[in-house]
Amino acid sequence: MDRHELRRLDYSLSQDHTDLQSAYREFFTTACSIETVRAAEASGFDKDLWERLCATGATTMALPETAGGDGATLVDLTLVAEEGGRALAPVPWIDHVAAARLWAALGQVPAEVVTGAQICALDPHQEAGVGPLLLPAAAIADHLIVRDGHDVVYLRFDDRPAAVDNIGRLPMAWVDPALAAERHVLASGPNALAAYQRALDEWRLLTAAALTGLTEATMTIAAEFAKTRCTLGVPIATLQAISHPLADIAITVGGARNLTRRAAWFADNEPDERPELAGCAFVYIAGEAPRAAAVAVHVQGGLGVSAEAAASAYLVRARGWALAGGDPARTAQRITALVAQLELGTRTQPAAPAAEPAPV
Template sequence: MAGYALRRLDPSLDENQDVVRDAFADFFTNESPSSVVRDAEPLGHDAALWRKLAGMGVASMSLPESAGGDNATLVDLVLVAEEWGRTLAPVPLASQVVATRLLAATGAPGAVVSAAAEGDRLVTLAHHPAYAGAAQLVPDAAVAADVIALVGDELVLFSASAPGKHVPNQGSTPLAWWQPDDAVTRTVLATGAEATTAHATAVGEWKLLTSAALVGMTEAALRIGVEFAKTRETMGVPIGTLQGVSFPLADVAIAVAGTRNFVYQAAWLADHEPGSRPELPLMVFDAARRMATHGTTTAAHVQGGLGFTTEADSSLYFLRAKGWSALVGDTGADLRVIGDRLLSARRG
């Protein structure tokens, strides 16, 4: 089998990707313990933590060298996002990374791209088409005054005087209502087919990064549940020796591994065969949200009544698995798009 064909089926990482993953794993582990996560509630944003993360180049790493980046791949980015989710770090990572990539790809003014890449200017993405007078919930719009949205056949950067008002939500994220009328200035980034394609690509990238975060948070919740099962005893034996406890945990571990490979493969294809499987990011996101909801619920159940207390870290993961999965609305629309694309490909 040719090397390229083999790589399409192999989700393993190379040495450089291991280094990227380990570096950000160390950062998030050291800088975002559960106490930091709790202190950032309910907004879900720690400005000091974000400045440290931005200093590591998280928003600029995937930009081309001409824009001050390091040419990092989407696979590199999902590795970072997985570690982000593992610690539930209260920072707008997915939105800022995707929006910065979109600004650079559409030739936005250099000063805007630089400020976003350095993390000084927070920018987010409206996932649904925007209309005058119509508001939609936008992830991270409670901390970002700049929103990129698709309006008709134009991709526009809307800049307001301040971020939107925070909408409290189960996932403790900076969610806010937003509409084009809130903007003070608007900058057209692209028009026509270029605009719709660029927007769809960005939405897909956001879902890939968020899927990776859901994988990380589910694995972290699983570890909490496993440790509890190893030390909690009933009738003189650890509860982990009971099939009714160990088998559900094993099922979650299998689901985490499979979803991780799915995320890696979709990211690799998006890098090397862009446009070939546009439905994959939507499929990955649906798989990840189902896996995360089931996995974090199982981890909480293992701990009995303790797992559902607000003091238990497992509750942090459970709430965010549910909340982050719902940030862009009902995924039923994604399932219809997936079906249409698969049917079109089969007919074609």
């Protein structure tokens, strides 16, 4: 078995990967306390944290060298996303990275976008936008990329849309493309739509990584509480009703992490071989993260549901982040279509690009 074939089955991290993840874990631990998260809830965005994150090269690393970036792999990016999710970082890094990478695939990316001085975002919904769009980072984005029929379209507004309240505490806003101050087509046709679909897969892949980090953090919060809270003279962590659900969360985190890294590796190295994996990672953890966060809240009893408890902050984001790109069931439908086409393709002809699922 050659090294490439082995890598298709082994998703352990290299020393460089470990160093990268450790660096960003330290960054978010230092720069993004729960107090920082709470202070940014009204807008969903901490400008100072964003500037500090950009200064680490987190936006530059995501782009290919031909676009002025550092050419990081998707595996690298999932590690950054996981640490951002662990800290509930109120920054639009995933939206910006997915949109900037799409922009680089279709044309020249402005230097201000490469460095993060200007924020760009995309429409992460599976279906093509019709009329006003509810986008998770539109309230703070300088540039927007959306899909209109067979076109991938650039939008810019003189005045940013007003943020709307949402359970995920995201800088979400309604956008009406007809009101854009600037609108032009970046690309059209099948290749443009395929590039947009890759961007959607990357958005879901990085969101899955962030939700994995969030889920592990909820487990840690609950476990630390259970080790110090006692009943009848023993820590509640020794009770099966507490320890077994926490063990289930640990299994969930391990499975989600492996699936996310597997999806990232295939997207980097064999993108046409397993195109369904990014969606699978997202659908899996989108369902499990809210359940895990609810367990963390329940373990802490009345404290867990209090407004000041960190567990409650994780719970609302576990639910909200999973829905920021629309109903995960739409992604599940696409997975079904992809797998069916791939199965058919192995028997008759090469698999065609997956069609968008019918609205439900």
